[in-house]
Amino acid sequence: MRANAGERRPVVLVAEPQALPGMWLEDALANAGCAVSGPYGTGGEAIGSLDAKRPDFAVVSVDLNEGPCFPLACDLRRRGIPFALIAGNARVPKAFADVPLLGRLFDARDMVSAVTAGCAVPGCPRACPMLGRIAAGEELALDQCPTACRS
Secondary structure, eight states, X not given: OOOOTTSOOOEEEEEXXXXXXXXXXXXXXXXXXXXXXXXXXXXXXXHHHTTTSOOSEEEEESEEBTEESHHHHHHHHHHTOOEEEEOTTOOOOGGGTTSOEEXXXXXXXXXXXHHHHHHOSTTOTTOOTTHHHHHTTOOOOGGGSOGGGOO
């Protein structure tokens, strides 16, 4: 998912109340070529940031300081910003059944794959670089795909 020179890096909002996991998320996303907005500890802080710099994707912990993330998740959905939830054992309302869920312990590659898949929507600059070859019916080996696209 690395951005090439001169290419805009996708912006990923991170909402995570704990310092160390927040820094790990920030580092993992930066290493994957993303610009990071946050980490924010509360839903209010994250919502307040949305007008300043619209993210391409968000990674949101269900349990934030000052309450659950669902007001933030609803705001992201209203704005058309795709997101993934870090849920652990927390209950997630059925309204978010279509949202990628990450456990409390997850591999950075799983998160980057969720970001990549979420950013592969119309209008996002991070579409799969292999889509042209796939559409043309060309042979494609898994080892030709960017690391972030592999499951």
